Amino acid sequence: MDMINHWANELDILKAIIAKTALVETNKWGGCVYVLDNKNVVGVGGFKKFFTLWFFNGAYLKDEKKHLVNANEGVTKSLRQWRFTSKDEINEEEILAYIQEAIRNEEEGRIIKPKKVSETAVIPDLLQMKLDDNNQLKNAFLKFSPYKQKEFIEYIETAKREETKLSRIEKIKPMILDNIGLNDKYR
Template sequence: MEYNERWAEELSLLSSVIAKAPLEKAIKWGAEVYTYNGKNVVSYGGFRNFFALWFFNGVFLQDKYGVLIAASEGKTKSLRQWRFTSLAEVDEKSILEYISEAIEVEKKGLKIKPEKFQAMAPSPLLAGALKADGNLQAAFSKLSPGKQKEYILYLDEPKQENTKVSRLEKIIPMILKGAGLHDKYKK
């Protein structure tokens, strides 16, 4: 990960701070994730303009220093990030306070309840493609509602029409095969 190399010294410091907490280290999604009784608590990594800690159930933390943010506003439900841009911003005592609180959250079993599934209507672009191709329509209707929703959201996300069209071209063969958009990531 190129950004982890950029922030090597900073990430090494975060790792040494986290190691002082009563957590187990595991590798998940190609990154170090620290767990408590098998539950994900905290991880860290480097990005283009910052390096960060993230708390998997950070939404339940009090955030007494006002440092936590949702990584993707409107999408991120539970995870919260603490972003840094220099070594000087890393305060071991404060980080360990947050980690201790995050462990307590896991002990209490606090979780955000999943939202009830809501069926979605295809965007005009997808609806037009489905109407124009009976095989595509039949294949799409055979997909589970969740897989249909993945495709609909994927096509609705971009702002530029040419991006939407290129995404549609990419997913048509996947739909015809009966595959979900994210099947390769699922076991």
């Protein structure tokens, strides 16, 4: 069963509530997102077992009623979800109060900005040994931005076995020497 249609009536109820605010409906990432001055404030969506309101800077909401959850603890910094499993759980007054607080927070600039990639990447020992053995490779690697260096490092470090890490280093050597970033073909 299509997840969006599964919750179609419930999502329409949430959308009707949000329509009573100053937010403007847009479509982003294939979903319904409501913005204030082109800044994401709240979205709605249907999933297999629940439908949800999500607040883009929900970490700043007081959440006195304890409705909000961090959908991806340890990864998601500011996004918070309010999950529903039935239209009977929809309380228009509470929802409007949360949305109005989210709008005030947006107007006051209370947002979590994404962290920039640190200026220096920590090079793993196996890669550092290969770089120390080959000055041309080392100089080519250091010409990459810290972001692209981190992509190479993560590619190596996500391997579990040392021999896989070494084979990945061998695989990326020509790319580094040719000044081709790991994910350049996708950009």
